[in-house]
Amino acid sequence: MRSRRLDYSESTRSALVDSAVELFTKRGYAGTSLDEIAKRARVTKGALYHHFSGKQALFEAAFDQVESLVYDRLDKIVNGDGTPWERALAGLNAFIRACLDPAYQRIAIHEAPVVMGWERWREAEERCSFGLVRSGLQSLIDAGEVEPVPVEVTARLLFGALSSAATEIASSPDPKKVGAQIEDVIVRMLVRLRRTEPDVSIG
Amino acid sequence: MRSRRLDYSESTRSALVDSAVELFTKRGYAGTSLDEIAKRARVTKGALYHHFSGKQALFEAAFDQVESLVYDRLDKIVNGDGTPWERALAGLNAFIRACLDPAYQRIAIHEAPVVMGWERWREAEERCSFGLVRSGLQSLIDAGEVEPVPVEVTARLLFGALSSAATEIASSPDPKKVGAQIEDVIVRMLVRLRRTEPDVSIG
DNA sequence: ACGGCGAACATACCATGAGTATGGAGAGAT
DNA sequence: ATCTCTCCATACTCATGGTATGTTCGCCGT
Numbered sequence: 001m002r003s004r005r006l007d008y009s010e011s012t013r014s015a016l017v018d019s020a021v022e023l024f025t026k027r028g029y030a031g032t033s034l035d036e037i038a039k040r041a042r043v044t045k046g047a048l049y050h051h052f053s054g055k056q057a058l059f060e061a062a063f064d065q066v067e068s069l070v071y072d073r074l075d076k077i078v079n080g081d082g083t084p085w086e087r088a089l090a091g092l093n094a095f096i097r098a099c100l101d102p103a104y105q106r107i108a109i110h111e112a113p114v115v116m117g118w119e120r121w122r123e124a125e126e127r128c129s130f131g132l133v134r135s136g137l138q139s140l141i142d143a144g145e146v147e148p149v150p151v152e153v154t155a156r157l158l159f160g161a162l163s164s165a166a167t168e169i170a171s172s173p174d175p176k177k178v179g180a181q182i183e184d185v186i187v188r189m190l191v192r193l194r195r196t197e198p199d200v201s202i203g
Numbered sequence: 204m205r206s207r208r209l210d211y212s213e214s215t216r217s218a219l220v221d222s223a224v225e226l227f228t229k230r231g232y233a234g235t236s237l238d239e240i241a242k243r244a245r246v247t248k249g250a251l252y253h254h255f256s257g258k259q260a261l262f263e264a265a266f267d268q269v270e271s272l273v274y275d276r277l278d279k280i281v282n283g284d285g286t287p288w289e290r291a292l293a294g295l296n297a298f299i300r301a302c303l304d305p306a307y308q309r310i311a312i313h314e315a316p317v318v319m320g321w322e323r324w325r326e327a328e329e330r331c332s333f334g335l336v337r338s339g340l341q342s343l344i345d346a347g348e349v350e351p352v353p354v355e356v357t358a359r360l361l362f363g364a365l366s367s368a369a370t371e372i373a374s375s376p377d378p379k380k381v382g383a384q385i386e387d388v389i390v391r392m393l394v395r396l397r398r399t400e401p402d403v404s405i406g
Numbered sequence: 407a408c409g410g411c412g413a414a415c416a417t418a419c420c421a422t423g424a425g426t427a428t429g430g431a432g433a434g435a436t
Numbered sequence: 437a438t439c440t441c442t443c444c445a446t447a448c449t450c451a452t453g454g455t456a457t458g459t460t461c462g463c464c465g466t
Contacts, residue, residue, distance in 0.1 A: 033422080034425090054424080055424070
């Protein structure tokens with residue numbers, strides 16, 4: 001039988017992570033103190049340092065949290081039903097919507113490379129949303145939908161374009177309009193890379 | 204006649220900026236202390252705070268330094284001789300090479316949005332390298348070389364793609380190869396957006 | 407030439423916040 | 437019952453950004 005104590009421990013840990021996600025999103029990594037995070041989780045720094053080795057480790061836990069949420073959503077779509085092309089378009093749309101989430105945008109996209117170091121961030125992203133972009137592109141090529149471009153760099157280009165575009169969307173006065181524009185441009189570029197049937201329906 | 208004292212002042216100021224560029228590039232913004240920067244410039248923190256209002260202001264000075272260097276190079280190329288298409292390709296190539304400079308990459312591309320805040324970074328970039336990408340794209344459209352895509356968001360997509368790609372290049376074991384691949388993919392996409400003459404010679 | 411004024415620094419200090427050392431409380435094992 | 441070990445609180449240390457104040461020295465008016 002699961003110990004009551006373990007429940008408590010798990011609960012405070014997740015409270016700390018939730019608190020970290022909120023505050024890091026609002027004030028950024030440098031602008032958030034550990035005392036604040038602990039206070040918001042109604043514990044002290046002692047508890048924090050019991051569960052995490054330091055501020056960076058807590059940030060990475062917060063990163064994993066927001067990243068995995070997005071990943072699950074995207075995974076269902078990209079590896080779901082439909083033709084590779086349809087799934088790619090749907091995934092594109094979903095990713096842009098995900099980037100509109102302030103937490104994902106600030107923590108996973110903007111601050112993570114700086115806080116965790118680009119190398120480590122790359123590793124993490126490799127297994128998550130970037131991995132999906134990459135595998136999605138790969139399936140498009142395998143299915144003969146698009147030209148055989150170098151997958152690694154093209155995926156990197158796409159991912160970079162999308163994430164920076166997402167920032168543009170989020171900080172725009174009319175996010176919906178800009179979001180639609182961006183999706184349109186990306187789709188057009190992808191269509192241009194398509195081998196056949198240059199017309200496409202964008203839903 | 205220019206005062207001797209002003210020479211000294213200007214000299215220590217630029218020494219501080221140079222020192223900041225070096226250390227921020229090597230260890231990042233958070234990992235660099237003001238005492239270190241001052242020590243490397245052979246002054247004390249007092250001098251630093253005489254010339255700059257704080258760490259952020261010093262960072263922005265360092266940002267301006269690396270940014271203006273790149274801008275001057277790009278400006279000559281993008282607004283130089285040749286057809287809009289040729290100039291765009293040359294500018295593309297030059298921008299990728301610029302992104303290979305560790306200082307530009309870390310300070311101007313990666314850390315600046317986090318340190319200065321995205322809004323302020325965007326303003327600065329608007330007048331610098333991003334502005335060139337944007338105006339370059341605009342001339343391509345004006346010249347009827349590419350389809351009339353929404354300039355603002357497309358430029359943002361391009362800029363994001365390029366800067367993230369640059370990181371990929373710089374951290375690659377074979378930067379030349381990856382660099383060529385990326386240039387190839389980008390050019391291919393641009394060519395696809397071209398209205399006429401879908402073949403192109405990539406130099 | 408000189409006195410003093412102000413810019414250009416240096417020095418000493420303070421405040422905040424990350425990280426550490428230590429103590430205690432309570433659940434589960436013996 | 438007590439013993440232990442996880443879980444967490446309290447009370448520190450130390451690094452660092454920022455401030456307050458002292459000091460030097462080139463320039464300018466007289």
